[in-house]
Amino acid sequence: MARNGLNSSSTPGQEFTKSKINKENLQKISELLKYLKPYRTKFALGMVFLLLSSLTGLAFPALIKVMVDVAQGIKADYGMPNSVNTIGYIAFAILFVQAFVSFFRIRLFVEVAEKALADIRRDTYFKMITLPMNFFANRRVGELNSRISADLSQIQDTLTTTLAEMIRQIILLIGGISILIVVSGKLTLFNLSILPVIVVAGVFFGKAIRKISRQAQDKLAESNTIVEETLQGISNVKAFVNEPYEAKRYDKSLREVVKIAVRGSNYRGGFASFIIFCLFGAIMGVIWYGSILVQQGGLSVGDLLAYMLYSVFVGAAMGSFPELYANVQKALGASERVLEILKEENEPISIHQTDHKIKDVIYGDLNFNNVHFSYPSRKDIIVLDGVSFTAKAGEKIAVVGPSGAGKSTIASLILGFYHAQNGEILFDGKPFSSFALTDIRNQVAIVPQDVILFGGTIKENIAYGKLTATDEEIADAAKKANAHLFITGFPEGYETVVGERGVKLSGGQRQRIAIARALLKNPAILILDEATSSLDSESERLVQEALEILMKGRTSIIIAHRLSTIREADQIIVLDKGQIVESGNHQQLLQNQDGLYKHLSALQFEV
Numbered sequence: 001m002a003r004n005g006l007n008s009s010s011t012p013g014q015e016f017t018k019s020k021i022n023k024e025n026l027q028k029i030s031e032l033l034k035y036l037k038p039y040r041t042k043f044a045l046g047m048v049f050l051l052l053s054s055l056t057g058l059a060f061p062a063l064i065k066v067m068v069d070v071a072q073g074i075k076a077d078y079g080m081p082n083s084v085n086t087i088g089y090i091a092f093a094i095l096f097v098q099a100f101v102s103f104f105r106i107r108l109f110v111e112v113a114e115k116a117l118a119d120i121r122r123d124t125y126f127k128m129i130t131l132p133m134n135f136f137a138n139r140r141v142g143e144l145n146s147r148i149s150a151d152l153s154q155i156q157d158t159l160t161t162t163l164a165e166m167i168r169q170i171i172l173l174i175g176g177i178s179i180l181i182v183v184s185g186k187l188t189l190f191n192l193s194i195l196p197v198i199v200v201a202g203v204f205f206g207k208a209i210r211k212i213s214r215q216a217q218d219k220l221a222e223s224n225t226i227v228e229e230t231l232q233g234i235s236n237v238k239a240f241v242n243e244p245y246e247a248k249r250y251d252k253s254l255r256e257v258v259k260i261a262v263r264g265s266n267y268r269g270g271f272a273s274f275i276i277f278c279l280f281g282a283i284m285g286v287i288w289y290g291s292i293l294v295q296q297g298g299l300s301v302g303d304l305l306a307y308m309l310y311s312v313f314v315g316a317a318m319g320s321f322p323e324l325y326a327n328v329q330k331a332l333g334a335s336e337r338v339l340e341i342l343k344e345e346n347e348p349i350s351i352h353q354t355d356h357k358i359k360d361v362i363y364g365d366l367n368f369n370n371v372h373f374s375y376p377s378r379k380d381i382i383v384l385d386g387v388s389f390t391a392k393a394g395e396k397i398a399v400v401g402p403s404g405a406g407k408s409t410i411a412s413l414i415l416g417f418y419h420a421q422n423g424e425i426l427f428d429g430k431p432f433s434s435f436a437l438t439d440i441r442n443q444v445a446i447v448p449q450d451v452i453l454f455g456g457t458i459k460e461n462i463a464y465g466k467l468t469a470t471d472e473e474i475a476d477a478a479k480k481a482n483a484h485l486f487i488t489g490f491p492e493g494y495e496t497v498v499g500e501r502g503v504k505l506s507g508g509q510r511q512r513i514a515i516a517r518a519l520l521k522n523p524a525i526l527i528l529d530e531a532t533s534s535l536d537s538e539s540e541r542l543v544q545e546a547l548e549i550l551m552k553g554r555t556s557i558i559i560a561h562r563l564s565t566i567r568e569a570d571q572i573i574v575l576d577k578g579q580i581v582e583s584g585n586h587q588q589l590l591q592n593q594d595g596l597y598k599h600l601s602a603l604q605f606e607v
């Protein structure tokens with residue numbers, strides 16, 4: 001990164017894949033430039049300041065030349081004053097202007113980039129959370145997270161610093177070379193004759209260094225994966241006392257990183273010594289040849305000094321290009337990945353809360369009509385194979401069956417996380433597609449197996465079911481969910497912070513929070529994904545009581561793992577390998593001696 005620390009991005013150690021700078025890729029990135037549009041006036045002003053600061057920078061060596069010449073009694077040319085003091089004052093005045101415009105240039109660029117990036121971040125985040133479930137099934141959270149953080153920070157760096165730096169250096173390069181030619185054509189010709197050697201060597205070493213550093217990066221990423229995996233599964237590592245195994249694995253991976261990096265250092269070292277030799281050689285050569293020209297009277301001392309300073313400008317500009325170029329390449333790669341997300345097709349969900357008002361009320365009749373379904377990521381495996389059932393408003397339907405039978409998939413289809421390839425799902429006799437997706441999700445609630453609470457207070461977590469709920473409504477829901485007592489048992493009550501950094505709640509407590517959440521939502525259709533891990537009997541009683549209250553007056557689909565809890569269900573559907581193999585109430589199903597239900601009941605000893 002050319003210059004870090006100007007903005008909020010901080011991505012030390014983050015490595016990026018680069019993209020070639022070509023027309024196609026530049027066109028792609030230009031799609032992101034539309035985010036600069038609202039701030040174009042400030043951006044343009046920043047550009048003007050950038051031009052001014054670069055041009056004023058170019059004026060200094062010229063002033064120094066005149067100053068030195070005048071001091072030696074040589075008459076100033078180009079209408080410049082003949083007094084050292086006046087030239088000094090002018091130099092300071094220009095310096096002041098440069099400092100002034102530099103401040104505004106940086107201030108404006110950072111403001112524009114921060115604002116534009118916040119807009120892109122907002123859009124990317126919103127896009128991400130409205131993408132269909134299938135998108136998430138195929139990607140790791142860490143990868144998506146790094147798009148919002150690292151990729152966008154890379155783009156931000158490019159917009160705030162790299163771009164400006166590039167323009168500045170181009171001005172210094174072109175301006176510098178033009179002035180060099182004017183000051184001394186002979187010296188410039190001499191200088192330019194050694195340039196091709198440096199360029200050829202640069203290309204050769206550059207390629208080799210890039211290749212090796214890419215290998216080192218890959219290896220480093222591999223070793224980072226080991227750290228990530230180990231820390232994520234730290235309880236497994238400890239339980240199996242596999243610390244030495246993990247340490248050895250990491251050590252081996254690190255050794256490889258070092259091996260490659262050391263190999264790379266040969267090229268780096270070689271390149272550095274070559275450049276040092278060429279650079280100082282060139283400077284020496286110029287002073288040598290320049291001194292001869294001064295001796296012969298073809299050049300003044302001021303000219304030689306100015307020439308040296310402009311050479312430094314030009315050299316520095318040239319030297320900065322590879323890094324700037326690499327940064328632009330990284331930003332292109334990052335833009336591509338961000339654009340990929342922005343171009344994905346999202347679900348028809350609005351970002352505005354006001355658009356989420358229920359338009360079509362669902363009363364609770366639910367029909368699965370010959371539903372066939374495979375997950376888009378595994379099209380060859382049929383998960384639901386002609387599932388049909390009817391739940392009348394207010395009925396309790398239990399879905400049972402062995403693991404992997406497709407029970408949770410039924411829940412996902414009701415919520416519209418995925419869509420059936422064949423057959424229909426009907427609400428109140430009307431097809432799924434005739435309802436807005438938000439209407440369906442607003443009127444269906446799920447109490448999942450594993451309840452994840454957000455970092456925040458208990459109150460906020462319950463209110464997730466109805467963002468506008470009053471404190472009374474929240475407490476009322478918590479009471480019905482048998483959660484009020486344990487919540488008020490905490491010193492901070494409803495303001496107790498839970499989630500990653502807060503109080504850890506037990507499985508049963510979390511479930512009761514989820515029930516309170518669902519009660520607030522007041523859905524027509526309720527999906528209960530029963531927890532597989534059994535709660536202790538007191539906790540289970542509290543949860544069960546709360547669930548009974550929650551289910552009252554709603555269509556309930558209970559994905560049951562413990563058959564003891566579904567004896568009262570109006571209908572039990574027995575699912576096996578995506579097909580309904582039996583259905584009926586508890587008593588009816590027990591009659592079928594060879595049936596799967598009877599078999600499952602026998603296995604659980606409870607019935």
Ligand SMILES: Nc1ncnc2c1ncn2[C@@H]1O[C@H](COP(=O)(O)OP(=O)(O)OP(=O)(O)O)[C@@H](O)[C@H]1O
Binds near residue numbers: 383401402408
């Ligand atoms: N997102 C997904 N992508 C691809 N396949 C999936 C996905 N989710 C589930 N499956 C597969 O679909 C099948 C049915 O899964 P489902 O979760 O519906 O079963 P289940 O009956 O609820 O099982 P369990 O009782 O273990 O929760 C399984 O073979 C599973 O591997």
